[in-house]
Amino acid sequence: MTERVPGFSTLAIHAGAQPDPTTGARATPIYQTTSFVFDDVDHAASLFGLQTFGNIYTRIGNPTTAVLEERVAALEGGTAGLAVASGHAAQVLAMQSLMTPGDEFVASKNLYGGSINQFNHAFKSFGWNVVWADPSDIGTFERAVTPKTKAIFAESIANPGGVITDIEAVSAVAKRAGVPLIIDNTLATPYLCKPIDYGADIVIHSLTKFLGGHGNSIGGMIVDAGTFNWSREGRYPMLSAPRPEYNGIVLHETFGNFAFAIACRVLGLRDLGAALSPFNSFLILTGTETLPLRMQRHVDNTKIVTEYLAKHSKVAWVSYPGLPGDRYHALAEKYCPKGAGSVFTFGLKGGYDAGVKLVSNVKLFSHLANFGDTRSLIIHPASTTHRQLTDEQRVQAGAGPDVVRLSIGLEDPADIIADLEEGLATA
Amino acid sequence: MNHDTYADTYIRGILNTVKTIAMVGVSPKENRPSYFAFKYLLERGYAMIPVNPGQAGKELLGRKVYARLADIPEPVDMVDIFRASQHVPPVVEEALALQPHPQVIWMQLGIRSDEAAAKAEAAGLKVVMNRCPKIEYGRLSSEISWMGVNSRTLSSKRAPPGKGLQRMSLNRATMSGGSVEASDRAQKDGG
Numbered sequence: 001m002t003e004r005v006p007g008f009s010t011l012a013i014h015a016g017a018q019p020d021p022t023t024g025a026r027a028t029p030i031y032q033t034t035s036f037v038f039d040d041v042d043h044a045a046s047l048f049g050l051q052t053f054g055n056i057y058t059r060i061g062n063p064t065t066a067v068l069e070e071r072v073a074a075l076e077g078g079t080a081g082l083a084v085a086s087g088h089a090a091q092v093l094a095m096q097s098l099m100t101p102g103d104e105f106v107a108s109k110n111l112y113g114g115s116i117n118q119f120n121h122a123f124k125s126f127g128w129n130v131v132w133a134d135p136s137d138i139g140t141f142e143r144a145v146t147p148k149t150k151a152i153f154a155e156s157i158a159n160p161g162g163v164i165t166d167i168e169a170v171s172a173v174a175k176r177a178g179v180p181l182i183i184d185n186t187l188a189t190p191y192l193c194k195p196i197d198y199g200a201d202i203v204i205h206s207l208t209k210f211l212g213g214h215g216n217s218i219g220g221m222i223v224d225a226g227t228f229n230w231s232r233e234g235r236y237p238m239l240s241a242p243r244p245e246y247n248g249i250v251l252h253e254t255f256g257n258f259a260f261a262i263a264c265r266v267l268g269l270r271d272l273g274a275a276l277s278p279f280n281s282f283l284i285l286t287g288t289e290t291l292p293l294r295m296q297r298h299v300d301n302t303k304i305v306t307e308y309l310a311k312h313s314k315v316a317w318v319s320y321p322g323l324p325g326d327r328y329h330a331l332a333e334k335y336c337p338k339g340a341g342s343v344f345t346f347g348l349k350g351g352y353d354a355g356v357k358l359v360s361n362v363k364l365f366s367h368l369a370n371f372g373d374t375r376s377l378i379i380h381p382a383s384t385t386h387r388q389l390t391d392e393q394r395v396q397a398g399a400g401p402d403v404v405r406l407s408i409g410l411e412d413p414a415d416i417i418a419d420l421e422e423g424l425a426t427a
Numbered sequence: 428m429n430h431d432t433y434a435d436t437y438i439r440g441i442l443n444t445v446k447t448i449a450m451v452g453v454s455p456k457e458n459r460p461s462y463f464a465f466k467y468l469l470e471r472g473y474a475m476i477p478v479n480p481g482q483a484g485k486e487l488l489g490r491k492v493y494a495r496l497a498d499i500p501e502p503v504d505m506v507d508i509f510r511a512s513q514h515v516p517p518v519v520e521e522a523l524a525l526q527p528h529p530q531v532i533w534m535q536l537g538i539r540s541d542e543a544a545a546k547a548e549a550a551g552l553k554v555v556m557n558r559c560p561k562i563e564y565g566r567l568s569s570e571i572s573w574m575g576v577n578s579r580t581l582s583s584k585r586a587p588p589g590k591g592l593q594r595m596s597l598n599r600a601t602m603s604g605g606s607v608e609a610s611d612r613a614q615k616d617g618g
Binding site for chain 1: 434435457458460462463466467470536537559562565569570571572573574575576577578579581582583584585586587588591592593595602603604605606607608609610612613614
């Protein structure tokens with residue numbers, strides 16, 4: 001007998017959560033504790049030796065955080081999750097489980113600016129060497145692969161919007177190279193796109209954005225798809241070799257299709273320490289319950305706003321794959337048919353000064369450097385996040401003087417448009 | 428029956444019914460998966476019987492080790508096989524020679540012998556292949572959820588605690604949760 005698999009909205013509310021075993025509390029309690037008592041020394045030994053499931057210390061795991069981990073893993077169709085302090089921490093821990101100094105990974109050049117910095121500087125100082133590829137030319141991924149390559153990294157919908165990665169094509173490159181494909185699914189969320197269905201082996205999130213959704217908590221997530229065979233070639237010793245930290249356990253043979261998530265937890269998180277606060281887990285969990293409703297409203301509003309801007313006399317161009325005629329429209333139809341996210345850029349005919357005027361004169365849009373909030377957000381990268389770069393670097397990064405980035409919130413679309421109309425009148 | 432997927436009710440029924448489990452091929456080494464599973468199931472109240480010819484006569488976690496299933500002096504409810512797939516058929520032959528028959532033949536994660544399974548089923552036994560009873564116990568009791576693992580179960584019913592701290596009971600009502608199709612497919616394709 002095949003059992004019914006519940007739909008996305010049901011999972012978004014229920015996956016991982018159950019009435020509290022002792023109190024019956026229906027909402028997930030905030031287990032705001034550093035530590036958990038042991039029954040006896042034998043119980044402690046079993047926990048520390050990974051021989052039983054349970055809680056020891058909140059740096060390694062926490063019951064509130066565990067609900068969030070299972071919830072996001074279920075929404076993505078993965079075998080397990082690991083929630084950590086931020087999206088950046090998720091990237092460090094995922095990579096640390098794969099890389100040794102001198103190794104390489106191939107990454108799409110169209111990424112969140114913070115990831116580009118992390119890969120170019122912090123990761124290089126660890127000896128993890130990024131090789132950049134171009135998502136508009138899959139051949140560049142293939143050519144970037146060397147015997148030292150340990151992973152391929154891309155974003156499903158690339159920040160600051162406008163680029164949709166052909167995940168299946170990149171996955172084929174990863175399979176030929178015998179390395180896992182890591183997809184950052186922050187901008188899409190599993191409501192719009194499920195990268196594991198297209199061959200991703202690991203999914204990364206900044207929970208700070210749409211999954212939390214309310215702009216109140218920083219968090220990150222690693223989801224293990226349970227698809228990669230870590231032992232085939234022995235290139236991933238964290239998973240396929242006996243671990244001296246745990247009395248010679250081989251994590252892949254012990255934990256099977258959720259071994260990667262366990263490695264990131266019991267080696268990465270345990271030793272590097274970027275734990276998520278249980279309170280943040282609770283807030284983000286509350287956000288996930290309304291994810292399908294919010295994402296649908298985000299993309300519905302974004303469709304209205306992009307269509308409005310595309311016709312505006314002061315707007316030179318709008319880069320949104322949801323618009324027919326956009327170069328990534330066909331890929332958007334394939335990978336995120338419900339909508340191409342709610343973050344996009346557009347260009348002002350008036351250039352740099354017009355950008356400054358627009359962000360200065362809007363009253364509903366918040367001028368800040370985040371996205372994926374209930375509130376509509378605006379930023380003019382050339383005068384803020386990308387200010388320190390040269391003109392040439394700014395254009396290269398898609399942050400030329402005329403570029404404005406919007407993250408469309410959940411307000412009434414008429415109010416969002418009225419605010420832009422007023423702001424654009426001054427630009 | 429189909430051995431690619433099992434209903435949770437089937438697995439829960441087995442783990443709730445059997446009391447005595449003979450584990451064939453269990454290792455005395457503390458870092459081996461078989462030792463993990465043996466210890467975990469013992470801690471959850473199953474009468475575990477280690478079977479390993481190289482360790483016969485010794486003790487494993489206080490339980491006497493037997494060389495062969497035939498040497499066990501009491502009835503066995505379930506035979507859990509920790510041997511490579513090609514070594515499974517003779518173990519199942521041995522199990523079917525026991526009187527009374529065990530109720531269940533269980534083959535560990537990564538282990539599958541459709542030939543041996545058919546023989547056991549023809550004799551009226553239940554069969555589980557390519558699963559770990561520790562993981563299944565953890566999943567259906569929701570203990571494994573503490574590790575962020577997708578238990579693929581949902582429930583609005585309070586899960587009763589098991590015996591001891593941080594122990595959950597198998598006796599609970601769940602419905603199916605999220606699927607892990609991509610992982611199932613990858614394993615079938617040989618990863």
